Structure formats: structure tokens, C-alpha cells
Amino acid sequence: MRMHDDQVDIDVADVRRAVVSVRPKCADAEVRPVSSGGTVVALFRVGQDLAARFPLVPDPGEARRAELSAEQTQVCRVAPRVSLTVPEPVAVCEPVRGYGGLAETDDWVRHSIRRSAHPVDPAAVTRAWEETLGAARLAGRRSPSTVT
Template sequence: MRAGKMHADETDHDVPLVRRLIAAQFPQWSDLPVEPFDSSGTDNAIYRLGADMSVRLPRRPGSTTQIAKDLHWLPKLAPLLPFPIPVPLAAGEPAEDYPLPWSVHRWLDGENPAPGHLTRPALLAEDLAAFITAFRRIDLPGAPPAYRGGPLEKLDLQTRTAIHDLGASIDPMAATAAWEAALNAPGWTSPPVWTHADLMPGNLLVTDGRLTAVIDFSTAGRGDPAADLMIAWNLLPATVREDFREAVKADDATWSRARGRALSIALIALPYYKATNPAFAANARHVIQEVLTDHQHAGDA
């Protein structure tokens, strides 16, 4: 894998490329400045276009399906949610020097929150619960399945392999116990609901400690609502976790599945991104610690 890239099959991209793409396909914006934006996102490279827009270049071929999904679903979802979400403005075509489709979106202001540095965690937890609850209530026909909306059993082999590969860098016995507790929780048997399915700090924008926008809906669709509760461990401190759980009305089984999914994602991501995406890897370490501590306390209660 070449330095500066997250994936072995990642495409090349830089400011001159973005300028060429804009000039060729959207000349009305060709005079606007283009600047790279430092993002921990794993699917798209982000460039600012002027003050009010962003250019999203899929990092690899497997990430291109999001463009059509965004164009179809985001305008339908936006008026039904209590916080702003991305507005797609244009879809770019593959070009000679960039082989993938790409897109232009309206820019959303705010900054990514960081675990341990939340200025108003209780209010942020309320905002997140309001977003999740509103999303669950949406009833749009033809919804796709959520990328992370299925049973945890599908992640069992990957998760156990990650525990083995991480070795002494984690507590493998504690990680295995927490994972097996989640696997043993009853599954979701009610009708699937709309979930974002990737509520991580990098997909949230905050201003003055409050939620101002939710971005990146590539994993969104109908599935197990536990997928959206991972935010309880990848961002929220333990001091507000129970209030968040009450606000989203999570029963014991759903809470356990959510905790297990958060753990699984972190365990799998840590070895993959530790050298190429330090922010993502740091959050994975944080999640593992929070989940194992939380699981131990639940067992001691």
C-alpha cells in the first residue's frame, strides 16, 4: 500500500485533478478555489469548492454506489429529520485521469466531535437521541437494507480473527467475553427501521457542543436499530450513556447488540487503519476500552 492512502486499491487524487474535473464538467464553478479537506472518512476524499460546496471523490471503486443512493434518498430524507444532512448538487462522470463517478455537495459547517473533549455531552446526547428517534419513524417505501442492519453472527469470524491478530495489544479474554455476550443477546424480530448505521464522530458535525448536522449516509437503510446506538461508546462519555439509552428506549437486548457491534467494528478497524488513518485508529482504541469497561461493569452489577 502506498504512503498516504488508506486502501490498496485507492485512486490517485489531488487539487489539480479536482480543478480539471470541475473545469471540464461544471465550468460554472471553475473560478472557485479548491482546497483539500483533512477528513478521517474511509470512503471519500473531500475537497472544498469555494465557500459553500464540497467535492467528494470515492477513494476506490467499491465506494461509488453511494452517489446514486445520495441523489435518490437524501432529498427525501432531509425534510423528515431534525438536523441538516448533505444536499447533493451534482454528479460528476468518470474522466480520463479519474476513473470513477464523483459528486458535489452543499458544504455543511461544524466540526467533528472528539471523545473526551465534548463541551456539552448531555445536550449532545439529547440531540443524537432526537436524530435517531426521528430516523426510526421514517416510513419511505423501497428503502434499501442498512449496511450494518443485519445479525451480528455475520461478523463473528472477522471479529474473532481481529481479536486473535491484535494479541496482547488488547485484553483478548475480555474482548471475547464481551463479543460473546452480544452474540447471545436476542436478535431484532420487529420490522426493520431506518438507521444511519455509521454514527461515528467523523460523520457528525457540532457547533458550541451541539449537533448541527449528520453526514455520510452510505450505510443508511432499514435494519436493526441497534446499529445507531454505537455512538454511545464511540463518542458519548459513560456519565451520559444511561440517559441516552433511556432517550432512545433501548431494551437490554438492543443495547447489548449495539455494544457488540461497536466492539466488532473497532476490533476490525484497528489493525487495518492503524498506519493509514490515525484518527480512526485512535477512536477504535477508545471504543474497545469503553466497551470492555462497560461490559465489566454490567457483569458486576
């Protein structure tokens, strides 16, 4: 089902072309779609280590590039301040034949769904999210030169 009027179909070949254009060593990596309930991006797993996020509505514009850059900066600022595992951004994929927008790759952990035989402590998860949100707010108020 389409969520957006200008949504495009994104296939494995498009993802491979885009990822390999910025990470040639991924040429032989398996690329497979990841089932998701998301309504904004299509997720793909690239090899064992990467996730690729392709917006369903491609946008090659400078505003999208700035948004990706800001998101990557925030991730790098927040990661050291939280107990949750936060992946490192890997690359921004430029438009390629078959997909006309910018996309991004990052460590797979960001998109993995952790299943455990051990019970999850809801209070611990809540504390971790509060810590993450607090760190994100703090990082957003500081300039890069003042973030330690």
C-alpha cells in the same frame, strides 16, 4: 498511508477538472482538501458552498452510478422529515483525466464540522439521529410517488 490496494492519489487539479466539467461556474473557485479520518472517500471543499467526495478507489461503473442516484434520492426523501440540516445533492462528476471514477458534489453543510461555544445536549442529538434514521427507513419503504 494507503487503505486500499487499488487506491489512487487525488489532487486538487483532478477535483477541479471533474467539478468544472459539470459546474463551469466553479472554474475560479478555490479547491482544497479537507482533513478527514475517512477511509473510503477523499473530501474537498470547492469554493464556499460545495463539497466534493471522491472515492479513494475510482469506479466508473453503472453500479456506482446507480448507487449515487439512489443515495441522492434518499437524501431528497429524508431531508424534509428531519430536524437536522441535510444538504442537497448538486452533481455527479464523470471520470476525467487524472481520476477515472465517478464522484459527487453536494452542499458543504453535509461535511462541515460544527463547533459551538454552547454545550451540546446529547439527548437532543440522539433524538435527532433517531428521527433521521426513522425517516430514512420510512423513505426506503415507500415508492417515490407515495412520499409526500
